[in-house]
Amino acid sequence: MIPYGRQSVSADDIAAVVAALESDWLTCGPRVEEFEQRFAEFVRAEHAVAVNSGTAALHLAMLAAGIGPGDHVITSPNTFLASANAAAFVGATPDFCDIDRLSYTLCPDSLRKCWRPETRAVVAVDYAGHPSQVSEIAEFAHSQNAIVIEDACHSIGGVLHSGKEVVHIGGNNWADMTTFSFHPVKSMTTGEGGMLTTNNPEFAQRARTFRSHGMIRQPELFTGLAGNAFPEQGPWYYEMQELGYNYRITDLQCALGISQLQRLPRFLERRREIVQRYHAAFQTLPHLTPPAVRAGVDPEQIAWHLYTVLIDFQAIGKTRTDVMSALRERGVATQVLYIPVYLQPWYAKTYGYKPGKCPNAEWYYERALSLPLFPAMTDEDVETVIQSVKEVLPGGGA
Numbered sequence: 001m002i003p004y005g006r007q008s009v010s011a012d013d014i015a016a017v018v019a020a021l022e023s024d025w026l027t028c029g030p031r032v033e034e035f036e037q038r039f040a041e042f043v044r045a046e047h048a049v050a051v052n053s054g055t056a057a058l059h060l061a062m063l064a065a066g067i068g069p070g071d072h073v074i075t076s077p078n079t080f081l082a083s084a085n086a087a088a089f090v091g092a093t094p095d096f097c098d099i100d101r102l103s104y105t106l107c108p109d110s111l112r113k114c115w116r117p118e119t120r121a122v123v124a125v126d127y128a129g130h131p132s133q134v135s136e137i138a139e140f141a142h143s144q145n146a147i148v149i150e151d152a153c154h155s156i157g158g159v160l161h162s163g164k165e166v167v168h169i170g171g172n173n174w175a176d177m178t179t180f181s182f183h184p185v186k187s188m189t190t191g192e193g194g195m196l197t198t199n200n201p202e203f204a205q206r207a208r209t210f211r212s213h214g215m216i217r218q219p220e221l222f223t224g225l226a227g228n229a230f231p232e233q234g235p236w237y238y239e240m241q242e243l244g245y246n247y248r249i250t251d252l253q254c255a256l257g258i259s260q261l262q263r264l265p266r267f268l269e270r271r272r273e274i275v276q277r278y279h280a281a282f283q284t285l286p287h288l289t290p291p292a293v294r295a296g297v298d299p300e301q302i303a304w305h306l307y308t309v310l311i312d313f314q315a316i317g318k319t320r321t322d323v324m325s326a327l328r329e330r331g332v333a334t335q336v337l338y339i340p341v342y343l344q345p346w347y348a349k350t351y352g353y354k355p356g357k358c359p360n361a362e363w364y365y366e367r368a369l370s371l372p373l374f375p376a377m378t379d380e381d382v383e384t385v386i387q388s389v390k391e392v393l394p395g396g397g398a
């Protein structure tokens with residue numbers, strides 16, 4: 001069975017993890033710092049804070065920005081739950097504006113319509129690796145004194161475009177903070193893991209503090225214990241000034257991350273090759289819409305994470321379940337990403353969100369199917385996927 005996504009772990013990756021296991025540091029050691037430094041360099045960010053999941057990175061972004069009760073946060077409904085949940089974690093209200101029908105990312109016009117005076121942050125999700133319209137979103141959000149968090153869990157190693165300006169995802173000033181995930185289905189992995197990048201030193205400092213219980217060890221930041229009790233502040237001394245968490249990542253995971261980061265450019269190249277083959281094969285297939293690229297975005301620089309096609313199931317007279325099982329019989333696993341988040345029972349129950357809220361996201365969800373895409377796919381695997389899709393859909397000539 002060809003899965004829809006899969007990690008690539010090499011002998012070098014394994015050796016790196018073994019070396020970490022044999023070292024003095026299993027966690028909070030030199031590999032965490034090295035991974036942060038290398039990742040920051042890779043995405044051209046001033047600061048990188050490594051954490052134990054992409055979800056933790058999103059939560060820390062909310063905490064670092066001081067988002068809380070009474071605040072309103074807008075994200076895309078076409079995302080994994082965590083992009084919206086992070087706002088709820090801090091007591092803010094997660095809300096959703098619609099996506100566009102081309103890149104399936106957050107639509108800036110819809111964002112302006114959904115805006116409220118209490119909107120403090122936008123979480124822009126680079127669905128499938130296609131960059132969001134971050135410069136346009138940022139121009140508006142910043143004019144309203146709100147911040148932009150780019151959820152780049154799908155777009156590690158990609159770039160953003162605005163006119164002639166091209167900047168790295170994770171290392172630009174349109175997004176105030178950018179979050180990444182290293183879950184095994186993502187473009188590089190640490191098992192579980194994540195990263196927050198920013199050019200803002202204050203956000204980086206706050207994220208680091210919240211990552212480990214809100215504990216502070218820098219003497220210049222100490223304010224003293226309650227009632228100035230025990231004023232001696234020796235080498236053991238620390239303070240907790242905020243309510244933080246344990247979102248630390250281990251040196252074992254960072255060893256894998258450092259090794260995977262070196263392989264990432266080749267991973268991305270292979271992903272692009274596979275996407276090109278799919279494009280060539282599916283461009284003229286009736287009832288199927290391959291992923292499109294927004295004008296002004298360079299297709300050669302997209303860090304494709306998913307290859308999601310839209311299929312007009314009504315027109316072909318088959319359900320999505322039928323198509324998925326027919327593909328499965330041919331050895332091809334597929335996935336559906338994503339159910340509009342606001343339709344989830346908890347969101348409906350908690351915020352009263354109803355069907356019809358984001359018509360494009362619902363239109364998209366009815367049709368979406370993600371085909372296998374991962375760097376270890378062989379040319380033969382790619383051909384199997386193409387032939388299977390052509391056999392299962394009418395008009396494929398197979």
Ligand SMILES: *Cc1c(COP(=O)(O)O)cnc(C)c1O
Binds near residue numbers: 053125181193194
């Ligand atoms: C995977 C993912 C997350 C969450 O990352 P974890 O590492 O699984 O916590 C958040 N947002 C998007 C868009 C994702 O794909």
